Amino acid sequence: MDWIVKRIQEDDYGCEERPENQGVTVLVTLTDENGQERLLRVEDDWLYANGIDEGDRWPVDLKHGDGPFVSTAK
Numbered sequence: 001m002d003w004i005v006k007r008i009q010e011d012d013y014g015c016e017e018r019p020e021n022q023g024v025t026v027l028v029t030l031t032d033e034n035g036q037e038r039l040l041r042v043e044d045d046w047l048y049a050n051g052i053d054e055g056d057r058w059p060v061d062l063k064h065g066d067g068p069f070v071s072t073a074k
Helices: 044-049
Strands: 003-010 025-032 037-043 069-072
Touching: 025 044, 037 044
Parallel strands: none
Antiparallel strands: 003 025, 025 037, 037 069
16 A cells, blocks of 8 residues: 655654654654555654655555654654
């Protein structure tokens, strides 16, 4: 199943600061051909290094949990 990057937005760290050992993260909304959506928290540097932008195909298999995810956002 192919997932497309629908939106990339700044992560909100709330009152707490980002942990020192964690890079800057963004929230990535993915959508599939059935309109299903997934929200992931991903390190921003990884997106830049892989040239991923809104409208691109997501290059990692979500089914197996592989990838650069910091977490699945809620």
